[in-house]
Amino acid sequence: MGVRPEHFFISTPFIRWTLIPVLLLFAVSIPLMIDKWTLGGALVVIGLSTTAVLYAAALAWPRRLRWVGRAVAGMVFVFYAIYAVDQWFSDTPFRLVESKSNASPRNALLGLVIIGLPALIYALRGRTLPPGTALGCSLRMSAQVQAVPARSLDANAKALAYLRIAVGVLFLIFGEYKVFGTQFTLGGGFQGWINRFIAGGAYPFMIPVLRGFVLSHGTVIAFLVAYGELAIGLALVLGLLVRAASICGVIYMLALLFSSNYPGPGAALWQYFGASLDHSVLALCFGAFALSGVGDVFTVRPWLGRLRRRAA
Numbered sequence: 009m010g011v012r013p014e015h016f017f018i019s020t021p022f023i024r025w026t027l028i029p030v031l032l033l034f035a036v037s038i039p040l041m042i043d044k045w046t047l048g049g050a051l052v053v054i055g056l057s058t059t060a061v062l063y064a065a066a067l068a069w070p071r072r073l074r075w076v077g078r079a080v081a082g083m084v085f086v087f088y089a090i091y092a093v094d095q096w097f098s099d100t101p102f103r104l105v106e107s108k109s110n111a112s113p114r115n116a117l118l119g120l121v122i123i124g125l126p127a128l129i130y131a132l133r134g135r136t137l138p139p140g141t142a143l144g145c146s147l148r149m150s151a152q153v154q155a156v157p158a159r160s161l162d163a164n165a166k167a168l169a170y171l172r173i174a175v176g177v178l179f180l181i182f183g184e185y186k187v188f189g190t191q192f193t194l195g196g197g198f199q200g201w202i203n204r205f206i207a208g209g210a211y212p213f214m215i216p217v218l219r220g221f222v223l224s225h226g227t228v229i230a231f232l233v234a235y236g237e238l239a240i241g242l243a244l245v246l247g248l249l250v251r252a253a254s255i256c257g258v259i260y261m262l263a264l265l266f267s268s269n270y271p272g273p274g275a276a277l278w279q280y281f282g283a284s285l286d287h288s289v290l291a292l293c294f295g296a297f298a299l300s301g302v303g304d305v306f307t308v309r310p311w312l313g314r315l316r317r318r319a320a
Contacts, residue, residue: 027064027067028064028067028068028295028299029258029292029294029295029296029298029299030292030295031060031061031063031064031067032060032061032064032295033288033291033292033295034056034057034060035056035057035058035060035061035064036057037280037284037288038053038056038057038060039053039057040211040213040266055083055086055087058083059080059083059084059087062076062079062080062083063080066080077130078130078131078132079131081127081128081130081131082127082128082131084123084124084127085124085125085127085128085131087124088116088119088120088123088124088127089120089124091116091119091120092113092116092117092119092120092124094116095111095112095113095115095116096113096116096117098113100112100113101113102114165301165302165304165305166305166306168296168297168300168302168305169247169302169305169306170306171293171296172244172247172250172293172297172302172303172306173244173245173306175244175290175293175294175297176240176241176242176243176244176245176246177241177245178241179237179238179240179241179244179257180238180241180242180245181241182237182241183234183235183236183237183238183239183240183241184238186230186233186234186237186238187234187235187238192230192233192234193227193230193231193234194227194230197230198226198227198229198230198233199223199226199230202218202222202223202226202267203223205218205267205268206218206219209267209268209269209270210266210267210268210270211266211267211270212270213266214266214267218267233260236256236260237260239253240253240256240257240260244297246307246308247303247304247305247306247307247308247309248303248307248308248309249303250297250298250302250303250307251297251298251303253297254294254295254297254298255294255298257290257291257294257297258291258294258295258298261287261288261290261291261294262287262291264286264287265284265286265287265288265291268286268287269283269284269286269287269288270283271283
């Protein structure tokens with residue numbers, strides 16, 4: 009069965025709560041990556057960010073917000089229609105044989121036919137084929153599709169819990185040498201990193217913050233970073249206060265991203281994402297942990313509960 013627009017709004021909880029943080033992070037980060045604003049660039053940014061937020065909402069509440077999924081499909085059609093018109097009236101010649109990665113009239117036409125038109129049909133009708141057909145798939149099936157067997161849900165929950173513990177171990181490694189040593193907190197190690205960020209790596213809007221606030225309170229923030237990393241690691245490994253730790257982790261990763269992953273003025277949009285991989289991947293992991301019930305799997309809370317009952 010081919011992939012149809014309605015399939016993008018039907019998913020397991022694991023997929024849904026992994027995609028939603030990615031979409032929201034994408035929506036927030038796109039405007040921050042623009043160096044020079046133009047009317048065309050602003051419209052593109054607004055369109056992409058709005059689409060990402062609407063898609064996240066459609067995934068979070070597929071039944072209540074059915075119209076949102078149709079609106080996203082309509083915006084997808086509009087994007088492909090604009091792309092096709094722009095390419096057909098450009099100076100690029102039409103070729104039947106063309107690399108799929110190139111922007112060309114042939115690829116724009118294929119994208120409009122294969123993705124744009126089905127998206128338009130879904131936006132207008134709420135489905136791409138009649139419900140009675142063998143390949144028809146509408147949002148009325150969402151409850152059946154989302155009724156994943158308990159074994160599959162357990163496997164997804166365990167996989168996300170393994171990822172949670174692995175990220176926690178990384179943060180224990182990051183935090184332990186800062187906490188149990190003095191070079192980072194009292195020996196100027198933290199200030200040295202901030203000066204390197206200012207010299208090359210920080211987004212322009214972050215430089216005054218780093219120079220004026222962070223360096224002015226360097227020792228205090230160094231201890232906050234050290235013990236914060238250790239606390240996040242312990243929370244993720246032990247399964248305690250996972251949501252709170254994950255929210256702090258998202259904020260911390262975004263602060264590091266905007267402090268050290270600037271690709272430079274005039275960089276292409278994809279280079280912003282490439283330069284941010286050091287921290288954006290971990291930020292997405294933290295977002296998935298915060299929005300899911302990953303703290304309920306492989307946690308020490310039942311053991312702590314038994315200890316309290318015995319003590320009582």
